[in-house]
Amino acid sequence: MKLKIYRYNPDTDKKPYMEDFEIDPGLDSGSGMLLDVLIALKAQDDSLSFRRSCGEGVCGSDAMNINGRNGLACTTPIIGLPEPVVLRPLPGRPVIRDLIVDLTQFYNQYRAVKPWLINHDPVPEIERLQSPEEREELDGLYECILCACCSTACPSFWWHPDRFMGPAALLQAYRFLADSRDQASGKRLDALEDPYRLFRCHTIMNCTDVCPKSLNPARAIARIKHRMIKRAG
Amino acid sequence: MKLPHRRFDCLVIGAGGGGLRAALQLAQADLHVAVVTKVFPTRSHTVAAQGGMNAALGNVTPDNWHWHMYDTVKGSDYLGDQDAIEYMCRAASRQVIELEHYGVPFTRLEDGHIYQRAFGGQSQNFGGDQASRTCAAADRTGHAILHALYQQNIRAKTHFFDEYFAVDLIRNEEGAALGAVVIEIETGEVMVIEAKTTLLATGGAGRIFRTSTNAMINTGDGMAMALRAGIPLEDMEFVQFHPTGIAGKGMLISEGVRGEGGYLVNGDGERFMERYAPHAKDLASRDVVSRAIAIEVREGRGCGENKDHVLLKVDHLGPDVIKKRLPAIREMAIRFGGVDPIESPIPVYPTAHYTMGGIPTNRYGQVVAPVGHGAEEEVVGLYAAGECACVSVHGANRLGGNSLLDIVVFGRAAGNHIIAYLKENRYHRPLANESVDMAVARLSKWERRGDGESVSAMLAELQLTMEEYCGVFRSQEVLDEGVSKVLALGERLDEARLSDHSKVFNTAFMEALELENLIDVATATVVSAAARTESRGAHSRLDYPDRNDAEWMRHSLYCKTDHQLDYKPVRTKPLTVDTFPPKKRVY
Numbered sequence: 001m002k003l004k005i006y007r008y009n010p011d012t013d014k015k016p017y018m019e020d021f022e023i024d025p026g027l028d029s030g031s032g033m034l035l036d037v038l039i040a041l042k043a044q045d046d047s048l049s050f051r052r053s054c055g056e057g058v059c060g061s062d063a064m065n066i067n068g069r070n071g072l073a074c075t076t077p078i079i080g081l082p083e084p085v086v087l088r089p090l091p092g093r094p095v096i097r098d099l100i101v102d103l104t105q106f107y108n109q110y111r112a113v114k115p116w117l118i119n120h121d122p123v124p125e126i127e128r129l130q131s132p133e134e135r136e137e138l139d140g141l142y143e144c145i146l147c148a149c150c151s152t153a154c155p156s157f158w159w160h161p162d163r164f165m166g167p168a169a170l171l172q173a174y175r176f177l178a179d180s181r182d183q184a185s186g187k188r189l190d191a192l193e194d195p196y197r198l199f200r201c202h203t204i205m206n207c208t209d210v211c212p213k214s215l216n217p218a219r220a221i222a223r224i225k226h227r228m229i230k231r232a233g
Numbered sequence: 234m235k236l237p238h239r240r241f242d243c244l245v246i247g248a249g250g251g252g253l254r255a256a257l258q259l260a261q262a263d264l265h266v267a268v269v270t271k272v273f274p275t276r277s278h279t280v281a282a283q284g285g286m287n288a289a290l291g292n293v294t295p296d297n298w299h300w301h302m303y304d305t306v307k308g309s310d311y312l313g314d315q316d317a318i319e320y321m322c323r324a325a326s327r328q329v330i331e332l333e334h335y336g337v338p339f340t341r342l343e344d345g346h347i348y349q350r351a352f353g354g355q356s357q358n359f360g361g362d363q364a365s366r367t368c369a370a371a372d373r374t375g376h377a378i379l380h381a382l383y384q385q386n387i388r389a390k391t392h393f394f395d396e397y398f399a400v401d402l403i404r405n406e407e408g409a410a411l412g413a414v415v416i417e418i419e420t421g422e423v424m425v426i427e428a429k430t431t432l433l434a435t436g437g438a439g440r441i442f443r444t445s446t447n448a449m450i451n452t453g454d455g456m457a458m459a460l461r462a463g464i465p466l467e468d469m470e471f472v473q474f475h476p477t478g479i480a481g482k483g484m485l486i487s488e489g490v491r492g493e494g495g496y497l498v499n500g501d502g503e504r505f506m507e508r509y510a511p512h513a514k515d516l517a518s519r520d521v522v523s524r525a526i527a528i529e530v531r532e533g534r535g536c537g538e539n540k541d542h543v544l545l546k547v548d549h550l551g552p553d554v555i556k557k558r559l560p561a562i563r564e565m566a567i568r569f570g571g572v573d574p575i576e577s578p579i580p581v582y583p584t585a586h587y588t589m590g591g592i593p594t595n596r597y598g599q600v601v602a603p604v605g606h607g608a609e610e611e612v613v614g615l616y617a618a619g620e621c622a623c624v625s626v627h628g629a630n631r632l633g634g635n636s637l638l639d640i641v642v643f644g645r646a647a648g649n650h651i652i653a654y655l656k657e658n659r660y661h662r663p664l665a666n667e668s669v670d671m672a673v674a675r676l677s678k679w680e681r682r683g684d685g686e687s688v689s690a691m692l693a694e695l696q697l698t699m700e701e702y703c704g705v706f707r708s709q710e711v712l713d714e715g716v717s718k719v720l721a722l723g724e725r726l727d728e729a730r731l732s733d734h735s736k737v738f739n740t741a742f743m744e745a746l747e748l749e750n751l752i753d754v755a756t757a758t759v760v761s762a763a764a765r766t767e768s769r770g771a772h773s774r775l776d777y778p779d780r781n782d783a784e785w786m787r788h789s790l791y792c793k794t795d796h797q798l799d800y801k802p803v804r805t806k807p808l809t810v811d812t813f814p815p816k817k818r819v820y
Contacts, residue, residue, distance in 0.1 A: 009735055009737060010737055011736055011737050012735065031571060042689065042740075043689040043690070046688070046731060046733045046741035046744075047732065047733035047741065049738055049739075049740050051740075052449060053450045054278070054280070054281050054449075055448065055449060055484075056281070056484045056565060057564075057565075058280050058281050058376060059272070059275075059276040059277075059280050059281070059448060060276060061272065061273075061276050096737065096738050097735075097738040100738050103273075107273070111387050114388075115384050115387070116335075116381075116384040116387065116388045117334075117335065117381075117384075119334075125330075126330060127329075127334075127339070127347050128333065128334065129344075129345030129346065130345055131341065131343075131345055132340075132341045135338065135339075135340065135341045138338045142370075142377060143373060143376070145275070145280075145376070146275055176336075179338075181336070
């Protein structure tokens with residue numbers, strides 16, 4: 001198997017370069033994932049740097065750009081990947097080293113949408129009731145793993161990472177707008193009513209296209225816009 | 234060398250459910266709390282918990298905390314401490330409801346209450362009918378809880394040190410904990426975090442085994458830090474093998490699958506659990522089901538070409554139940570098992586899953602060790618919670634659904650005790666510089682250059698050794714060989730070399746530090762296992778097939794110095810109710 005991997009170590013390299021690798025992915029390559037290959041490569045060259053943890057697509061650590069498309073290495077089967085497999089860090093974010101990018105801005109935007117339940121009623125001694133239908137509204141929203149595949153595939157986020165919230169944060173904003181237990185809808189909408197924060201989304205749909213959890217941030221954004229219009233009367 | 238210093242009221246090491254629940258309690262009390270975590274908080278392994286969290290809400294079947302307590306004591310094979318178990322089971326309902334108020338999107342029943350599913354080892358009325366006690370957010374309960382706890386911590390303005398690696402605890406001559414030496418992974422900069430109290434919440438050590446449901450970060454860092462600081466580890470021989478990891482891969486297939494009605498079949502198409510547990514069948518506790526699968530395979534009744542696994546049948550539940558209640562499991566089975574459970578059964582085999590043992594604590598989360606005269610003296614300023622700790626509520630075998638409960642209950646309890654402690658202990662103690670120097674010296678060892686053994690090769694060897702010599706079935710001869718092999722690996726650590734010596738985000742260096750931790754924890758595990766000459770819970774000895782309460786109803790304490798073992802009695806007296814005396818364990 002042939003790969004071309006983006007390398008950059010600010011300690012030793014003046015500028016980034018692409019390095020060629022070749023490896024025999026082994027007998028069970030039929031079910032092997034790209035992360036298995038990266039780990040095998042790291043066993044040969046321990047300087048190759050990437051984040052990883054759960055290896056099963058729930059922690060969101062190993063997002064990267066794989067043959068031009070953002071995805072998780074641990075859930076990308078190697079079978080059928082066109083070679084050489086070109087691996088780059090997530091686009092548009094400062095590179096710390098090799099495939100590791102600085103996600104500070106991404107996390108800042110997440111925090112900025114106040115991603116927690118706001119309810120002003122006295123705290124009941126039992127759970128706040130919610131019908132199965134109301135709960136179903138959260139499906140496709142709460143499952144986000146904050147891997148950043150969507151936001152770093154979004155041209156609007158590339159241009160305005162400081163002012164446009166990006167699809168991941170907006171998906172979270174909608175997760176709370178859609179929650180029957182949350183009482184801050186008005187304030188949440190107010191906070192997004194701005195030419196950049198929400199409305200820099202131009203429905204390019206890269207977010208939905210790349211989401212490794214098959215979520216649909218574009219639809220969530222459309223629903224926020226819809227609520228805003230409805231509110232304006 | 235002058236290192237940068239930071240000072241906090243409390244330092245929490247680890248940002249899984251235990252660490253975050255404690256941090257939230259502290260931040261809400263207006264204390265200065267720092268959370269040090271080697272990965273961004275929502276990447277902690279709590280995120281991978283699937284099935285749910287036990288609490289006797291009684292939303293689906295009649296229930297009360299006392300029945301839950303009975304099941305937990307029985308599940309622990311009578312090694313669990315009954316005071317801590319009573320405390321946990323009593324606290325459970327309130328804790329689940331609190332999580333719901335924090336925003337956790339629990340699945341709902343028609344009447345709007347939290348959905349609860351059946352899980353292994355659960356009964357009504359002290360061993361009667363199956364109970365449904367596990368509160369679930371589909372099959373992503375850990376993800377839902379971890380994200381909600383992180384979100385609440387952002388709201389409470391907890392101070393996070395994301396992607397900082399904790400190296401060693403700082404202790405003074407009297408043994409008080411004063412904080413930790415940490416590395417900022419991005420820059421390689423070493424820093425001292427001084428704290429009046431330190432909480433270890435670093436999770437388990439499933440990565441001492443080759444096939445494991447655990448994330449790569451589960452390297453027992455806090456346990457090894459405790460060992461190096463002179464604190465023993467309790468009951469490390471008890472490692473849970475989850476019955477249903479995807480065969481050959483290890484990814485977890487939740488017990489919730491059997492809770493929803495899935496069952497296991499062997500190569501003859503037989504529903505074999507009926508033979509091993511006539512009453513509970515596939516929902517017997519995990520140690521029982523794992524052993525049954527291993528026996529079926531060993532006796533030639535496995536499935537597949539190599540007859541090396543069994544099958545978990547789910548398709549009879551129908552696509553609706555599978556899609557609604559087990560969506561992530563379906564995704565996982567398709568991706569890693571190559572089967573869609575709506576159509577075909579999932580190939581499964583027991584897989585290393587959970588560390589029952591850990592840093593000894595009392596039910597307030599205080600670390601207790603035989604430091605002077607008693608077996609359970611508190612270590613001043615040091616706390617532990619969650620999988621890295623041993624309270625012990627799980628004893629020799631943890632019940633499914635009790636680990637999310639453990640982290641929330643004891644994370645909160647530790648937080649509360651820290652708040653009380655800080656009212657009486659308002660000032661930082663003087664820093665112990667020798668302790669800092671020792672940690673820095675340990676780090677600088679890895680600057681050595683030249684040829685040597687590779688970290689990844691040594692890790693692979695350790696994991697294979699543990700799997701072969703300390704697995705589901707154990708015997709003296711095999712364990713003794715395991716001990717000498719793991720000790721030899723430890724000796725060879727000095728020969729290991731890194732070729733990457735960069736300061737910037739050096740993951741090779743972090744993996745080397747993790748290897749040191751894994752070897753310490755693996756040694757504790759195999760040494761403790763070789764000494765326990767009985768079968769209890771997850772520790773199953775072919776040469777000692779029976780439980781031996783007269784000699785062995787006691788906790789092991791492993792010390793790093795000379796690999797010594799010590800023992801302490803099980804706390805059989807609950808807080809208010811009568812003791813559950815040991816009985817023969819049948820499901």
